[in-house]
Amino acid sequence: MTELRPGDASLLRKVNTQATLSALRREGVSTLTRLGRITGLSRQTVEAVLDELTDRGWVREAPPDEGVMGRPARRFGFRADAGYVVGVDVGGERIVVSVADLNGEVVARERVAVSEEAAAPVRLEAARRAALACVDGAGVSRARVLAVSAGTPGVVDRSGRVSLSITLPGWTGVDLAGVAGRWFGCTALAANDANLAALAEHWRGSAQHASDVVYILVGHRPGAGILIGGRLHRGRSGAAGEIGTLRQVGWEDAAMELVKEGGAAEVFAAAGAGDAHAAHRVDRYAENLAIGAAALVLAVDPDLLVIGGGYSRAGDVLLGPLRRHLAELCLSAPEVVASTFGDESVALGGVRLALDHVEREVLGL
Amino acid sequence: MTELRPGDASLLRKVNTQATLSALRREGVSTLTRLGRITGLSRQTVEAVLDELTDRGWVREAPPDEGVMGRPARRFGFRADAGYVVGVDVGGERIVVSVADLNGEVVARERVAVSEEAAAPVRLEAARRAALACVDGAGVSRARVLAVSAGTPGVVDRSGRVSLSITLPGWTGVDLAGVAGRWFGCTALAANDANLAALAEHWRGSAQHASDVVYILVGHRPGAGILIGGRLHRGRSGAAGEIGTLRQVGWEDAAMELVKEGGAAEVFAAAGAGDAHAAHRVDRYAENLAIGAAALVLAVDPDLLVIGGGYSRAGDVLLGPLRRHLAELCLSAPEVVASTFGDESVALGGVRLALDHVEREVLGL
């Protein structure tokens, strides 16, 4: 049932432009002949495509290599600085911003604390300042920002509006994408933070070789993001992965248990050091977490389960018990790994989502 | 990160062949000019494509229309009888077979009872006989069967082997796809029954306009199938949707409750007639069912929840309470509808899966 539109010759050019461009981006800088070999296209075609891309501003000719045999080849490079994207993590306690070029190289980061009790306008203004400061600090003209993506806890609907937030005051109903779009006057997207973190992990983290991924962002209130076939699955109302809502899962009060006496970090540290009482509490937490994780794993049957968020820093102190409980609950539990990015992952996922948008819309597929 | 292979001119022909063929299949029988208008291609191109398809045997020229103005147009039709596919439901108590042509029109059905205690070889032999009888009965040459798909309860892995069956004796480990492939000497696929039923519902049933679908096959032991973006999502080991495994969900014994005193059908009938005790028992069952359904709904956030299987015949007697309990458990519950096909749905889904395979592999995309 694949709806396939017919095409004339210009479709070929589109396809070949796409292929050449993505090959060039993988290579960084490359010669015509080399690109031809990689893509399987003739040198002529590659040349025509690159000429067009140069005109459009996406590609720049680089000085030829010296000291090699034979006539020096013309070299071309993708103009990663032709545009930039911004990923923003609007969290409960802090705002993290990453600015990246079109290669996804992060050129600037920003991190500011924000009160968990901050009202929505205050939080949004803090995010705006952080985003602008990050772009300005990188020496990037604001006009060259092509897309912004924001991630935040809670349910974010298809239009980028926060349709339900349990933890942040006044956050429900905020049109996050709409607001973020006005920061730079470009298109903006918004999604749940765990969703973005999952994207980041699949892009450059520990989930690179997995196709179906469940990512659980553990913290005060765990959230989850799902990748199906390497692509973000958000669901009808953007609520995919919100398994924590189910009372039977017990995610609501899982963390309460953990922070009852002292901070969570201390508990993990003590458990790691051999404190039996702390280990027991971590085990209880892991057990709670495993029920929700198992529900997601059984529903989706992913290749990989990634654990991220603040508590994931505890590493195997948390992952060990979690694996054990998960194995008890599931027919065949997938591999469980920790996130490779710390609390940068949401902003980095925002970068990826924004890049996806740019690649689709601006580069034109 | 869409990996796009470059192409030469022959790619165009492939694309346009595909587009023309699918347009022709929608139209049934059509003229060159009309197909040209629909696809946006020139009449010449359509003609060339159809000539090629005629040579390859997929298309046949039909006698021209009479009584219309102007020169009679050559008419072409898709040769739906160029091949056939078989869908088989290898259930606990019965085996259902559907044979369909390449348009998916079901040309023959077969249904035989089988004991729930039947050993695997007996069940397989019964399925084989039913499948052969169905094909023979339709007057279809066995050699023209291009693909077979079988659905069965339990977990079926990517290779079509039953990797876990709880209900059927000796069923775990059976290479269902391998066995079915020998029936007609063609490629065979196998999947979980709820998965196939979900496909059927999306193809021609109540889920036609939904993109993400959760289908729950209710019965002695409920199972679930998931469609993401209209495509079957089976997961790493084919276990996607096996939420019933989770003890907290309580699907294992949900039906026990219902059949404790008398048959399930009687309970539903009594509840429908106003028997308060029966209604209470149905409500209890619905409550149990709703927990697992909620877990799937929260994980996937589908556009639609379809309830199928034997018990779904009870209609709103079951769906009413289910909707109520689901609304309590989910943030925003999706629409809940009953399956439109009775116990034909699994076999019909098998037909669809087999057709997908034929369209992809044989027609060549």
Add this chain to the structure above:
DNA sequence: CCACTTATGTAACCAGTTTCCGTATGTCGG
């Protein structure tokens, strides 16, 4: 300075699509 290596540039050719126009073949009205 000459041999060698590698890339470029030009021309011919091919595949697929479209446009154009003349021709064929039917219906309809007188």
Add this chain to the structure above:
DNA sequence: CCGACATACGGAAACTGGTTACATAAGTGG
């Protein structure tokens, strides 16, 4: 029965995009 009209077919020419082949350019190395 015949001419007007409507509609579709069939072939030629042009265009776009791609490939192959080959001569030429521009370096390195002895």
